[in-house]
Amino acid sequence: MRLKYLAGIILAFALGAGLTATKMGTDLSVFYHFFHGTETGQVTNESAPAAAEREILYYRHPHNPRVTSEVPRKDEMGMDYIPIYADNGDGPGISIAPEIAQSLGVRTAVADLGTIEPAVEAVGFIDYDETRLVHVHVRTEGWVEGLAARSLGQEIRRGQLLFELYSPALVNAQEEFLRTLAMNQPAIREASRRRLAALGLSPKTIEEIERDRQVRQLVPVYARQDGVLSELAIREGMFVTPGMDIMTIANLDRVWARVEVFEHQAPLVRVGQRTKLHLDQAGGDTLEGVVDFIYPSLDPRSRALQARLSFANPGGQLKPDMFTRVRIFGEPRHEVLLIPNEALIRSGDSQRVILARPEGRFEAVEVRAGTISADQVEILAGLNPGDEVVVSAQFLIDSESSLRASLTRLEPLAEPEPGQEIWSEGTYNGPGSSPTAINLSHQPIPELGWPAMTMDLELAPGLTVPTHLKPGAPFHFALEQLDPVTFRVVALRVNGEEIRP
Structure with a gap:
């Protein structure tokens, strides 16, 4: 039986490749007998009891449909002539014997009205949430001493010491502040305190200077948020200036997923839509998120729409630059005609399904598909509620239907009159x-x-x-x-x- 499946599939591809009836005459005979429950070479006495159940009109040459015979015979290559039955062309589509349909595993489903939630599949990568990045700078020039944050990716906690800075300007500002403490002039003292804060000293450091009445040669610089060290541009002993990007701390409690959507799906994506991110690395778990931003222009190379999705990141499962697959959900559509996704056959620009008709007949019909979800597809035209469609083995049936149409095109339009030129x-x-x-x-x-x-x-x-x-x-x-x-x-x-x- 597997060999017969293979013969049907090979014949479908051969027909799609444009082979002529003469070149594939033998294969057409094999394919015909496959779908009608007989083996080639058995149209003679062995198949007579089965064939007797249906009226045979005539026998057709397997290579040349013009040549027919009233009785079973073989062609010049030893191939059996193909029987043409009286019910072979009744109605559209093809007829398949029940036992063959059962062997093929033909299953059907009913087209029905229901609700579908449009979904757009997209791929992309994880990136830092740029609103959660903190850059560390100094506000006066000096030298780095006691560098505590030494490597990229290092986990940082809010208030943690990053490094200490020696700056003559900061030493002078501290000395001036200590002098104002001895004066009975609150306004001057407050102005001096504000100057230290403007130069980057933390409130904690200023309080310690005021309490101890001592100048700190090395001024500590602390982290202002939790996160990881995503950029580091300094080393111990380096001279730094206010214009330098010293380091960046990225908070990973929330992350972005930058994805690309096909141009024709762009109208389906809106800011605020619900999204799901698939974690293949975590056994198929999913995370819920939202569409945070849609970029105003397409990527000039891929011609795809770029969108930015925002996701909570519990436990730090999502790492920057990690590849990811997401699904963006639109507004649900109600009372639309739906069929299983596997029932739709797509080939080139055409879309069709196989309809199951009464008495074992099957017909390929053109349809127009709309919204497609993970397991269902909306049908805009071509089907009615209650129609029965094939959801398995439909490709073999569709190949036989195409083959039958091709054989019909090979039939002569009209025989030339005797003596006609x-x-x-x-x-x-x-x-x-x-x-x-x-x-x-x-x-x-x-x-x-x-x-x-x-x-x-x-x-x-x-x-x-x-x-x-x-x-x-x-x-x-x-x-x-x-x-x-x-x-x-x-x-x-x-x-x-x-x-x-």
């Missing part, structure tokens, strides 16, 4: 493989269903090629049908001159 245009290539034949390359011949090709054609008795018709020259020719598969050239037209036997 069919004119076409081509290029003369020279004599053929037999003395009475010519080789030519002709244009498509719609009356016969022939594509453009190069071939040998027999000349009618008494018809000869004029000497002025040289290889590579264009000309017109008339064909006459002798039997279902044999044609000959009965007239030529070269430079307006018609030549007959």
Whole structure:
């Protein structure tokens, strides 16, 4: 049975590749018998009891649909002719025997009205929340002494000592403040205290100077928030100035996820929408967040919309630069027609489903899909509530349906009348493989269903090629049908001159 599945799949791809009926005649026969419950080579006596349940109209040549027979027979390659049943073309779609449908594992679901929550899948990476970054600077030049924060990523607590600074300007300001303490002039003392604060001394350090009445040669610099050291630009003993970025402390209680959304999904994303972030690294857990900001322009390289999502980060699970997958949820839509996501077949620009009809018939129908969620898809056109759609094995059925349509296109539109001439245009290539034949390359011949090709054609008795018709020259020719598969050239037209036997 697995071999029959494989044959069906290979045939579907072969048909999509544009192979002609002649090149895949054998495969068409295999595929036909596969879907109708018979093996090739069993259209004779072994299959007679099964076939007797359905009326056979005639048998068709597996390579040439024009050639038929009233009785079972084999073609020149030993392949069985394909039986054409009386009920083979009743109604649209295809018919599959119940036992074959069961073997294929065909399952169906009913299209019904319901509620769907639009969701946009996006990927991106974790980044620091820039509103939670604290930069550390000095307000007067000096030298770094006693550096306590020494490495990137180091965990920092609010009030923790970062480093000590020796600055002559700070020493002078402290001495001035101590002198004002001996004066009975509160306004001058307060002005001196404010000057120390403006130079970057913490309230704690100023209180210690006032209490101890001593100048501190090394002024401590403390952290103003919890976080991790994300930037560090100094080392022990370095000379620093007010313009230098000394270090940055990043708080990771909340983080951003910067994601990219496809351009056609941009209208579905709004600030404030609920989002979920999937933690593949933590066994598939999820975190809830919101759309915090949508950038006003697309990425010029990827043509994608960039959005910024905000997430709480309990336990520091999310690390900056971590790859992540998110889902952005829109407003729920109510009373819309829904089918399972797996029922929708997408190929190129078309969307279709397989409808389950009564009496084991299946039909591929075009639909127009709307909102797609994780497990459901909204159908805007093509289906009605209560329609039954196939949700498994639909690709095999769709391949057979496409194959049946292709075989129908191969059927002749009308047989030429006896003695009727069919004119076409081509290029003369020279004599053929037999003395009475010519080789030519002709244009498509719609009356016969022939594509453009190069071939040998027999000349009618008494018809000869004029000497002025040289290889590579264009000309017109008339064909006459002798039997279902044999044609000959009965007239030529070269430079307006018609030549007959």
